[in-house]
Amino acid sequence: MKNKTEKQKEKRGWNNLYFLGLVIILYLFIFCFNFENAYNSLEASGDILVKLIPVLFLVVFLMGFLNYFLKPKAISKYLGKGSGARGWGLSVLAGIISHGPIYAWYPLLKELRKQGMRQGLAAVFLYNRAIKIPLLPVMIHYFGLAFAVILLAFTVIASLIEGKIIEMLEN
Amino acid sequence: MNNIKQKNDKKQKNLVISFYKSFKSFGASLPVLLGVVLLLGLFRENVSPQLISSIFRGDFFRDVILGSVFGSISAGNPITSYIIGAELLKEGVSLFAVTAFLVAWVTVGIIQLPAEAAILGKQFALKRNLISFVLSMLVSLATVTAWMMIR
Numbered sequence: 001m002k003n004k005t006e007k008q009k010e011k012r013g014w015n016n017l018y019f020l021g022l023v024i025i026l027y028l029f030i031f032c033f034n035f036e037n038a039y040n041s042l043e044a045s046g047d048i049l050v051k052l053i054p055v056l057f058l059v060v061f062l063m064g065f066l067n068y069f070l071k072p073k074a075i076s077k078y079l080g081k082g083s084g085a086r087g088w089g090l091s092v093l094a095g096i097i098s099h100g101p102i103y104a105w106y107p108l109l110k111e112l113r114k115q116g117m118r119q120g121l122a123a124v125f126l127y128n129r130a131i132k133i134p135l136l137p138v139m140i141h142y143f144g145l146a147f148a149v150i151l152l153a154f155t156v157i158a159s160l161i162e163g164k165i166i167e168m169l170e171n
Numbered sequence: 172m173n174n175i176k177q178k179n180d181k182k183q184k185n186l187v188i189s190f191y192k193s194f195k196s197f198g199a200s201l202p203v204l205l206g207v208v209l210l211l212g213l214f215r216e217n218v219s220p221q222l223i224s225s226i227f228r229g230d231f232f233r234d235v236i237l238g239s240v241f242g243s244i245s246a247g248n249p250i251t252s253y254i255i256g257a258e259l260l261k262e263g264v265s266l267f268a269v270t271a272f273l274v275a276w277v278t279v280g281i282i283q284l285p286a287e288a289a290i291l292g293k294q295f296a297l298k299r300n301l302i303s304f305v306l307s308m309l310v311s312l313a314t315v316t317a318w319m320m321i322r
Contacts, residue, residue: 019285020202023209030213037216045212052208056197063193068186103207103283106290107200111193113291122291123299130277138250142257146321151270151314158278158306165302166295 055100059108066111079117088163091121092156095128102129119170120163127159203286210282211246218245220255227264234268239307242275243300246283252276266318270311278303 030038079087098105109122131152139148223241227234245252256269279300280287287296 017202019289020206020209023206026213027209041212041216042209043212044215045209048208048211048215049205052204056204060190060193060197063197064186064190067189067192102280103204103286106204106287107197110200110290111196119295122295123302126299127278127303130274132249132277135249135253138253142253147314147318150317150321151274151310154310154313154317155274155278158310162299162302162306166298169298 052101052104055104058100059104063108063111066108079112079121081116081118083118083121087118087121088124088160091124091163092128092159095125095159096131096133098125098129099132099134102126105129118167120167123166124159124163127162128156130155130159200286200290203289207283207286214246214282220251220258223255224259224262224264227259227262227268229263229265231265231267234265235271235308235311238264238268238271238311239275239279239304242272242307243279243304244281245272245276246280249273249277266315267311270314271308274310275304275307278307 027038027042030041077083078090083090105126109117109125113119113122136148139151143151223245226237226241242252252273256273259269259272260266281300284296284300287299
């Protein structure tokens, strides 16, 4: 007989497939009424996917690396309940230096959370993905240096506020 | 000698197991990620910058909220948001609304929400996106006010 955890895992697996199934049905629907639109959307998706693949490889590699080298004890030391200011700082830094689309990092965060990462720190990491160092020159070009610097500073502050609120709501 | 060989074998085995686990865990998330990519393709094809800029009307609070709403439902490379933001400014939309739009673009993800909920949990995803939505307006107010004071 399957235990509760296995049943939950199975249910989650089906939920993941349901979502993809719904999107495919939506595409089929659009294909029937506007072939060109659906075809162009599919082409745009292909374009996004090609750009995404290198990041996905990086994420899988990092997950394997973390599984091998970082044991749950170390995770809870650096990102767990007793991690303190170091945990917040690490999450801000990791969010800023990580690259690629945000959704590519969900599986890695799930893995870290399983090993003891605080929810608030996961939120801080995700919020700081808003800061894109390689894109800073573009932002400065359009909005000016002072605006970019102030926005980045408030982004970091907001990330910490969000992390704290998430933790307060969790308790 | 035998001991060292045994240790090395164990390390190798652990390495293989670690990567197998990571592949397995990642594979489980793949259908959702693929679904998000397909939705993003639809978005890119059907939502143009002109469509977004046609929505702002000049009412301060309404435009800031609209900036956050459209930033939240938009997705893609942040450079696109900078270009749209600069166009909106040229058309007379307030910097407050444009900043709310820029911040929500990168911190709130309605298109990615199903993937975030499926992988990181429904409660977490909903709370995080809701707080980020509110914060996008507050960050906009704080940033533009500070910027105006410096100028």
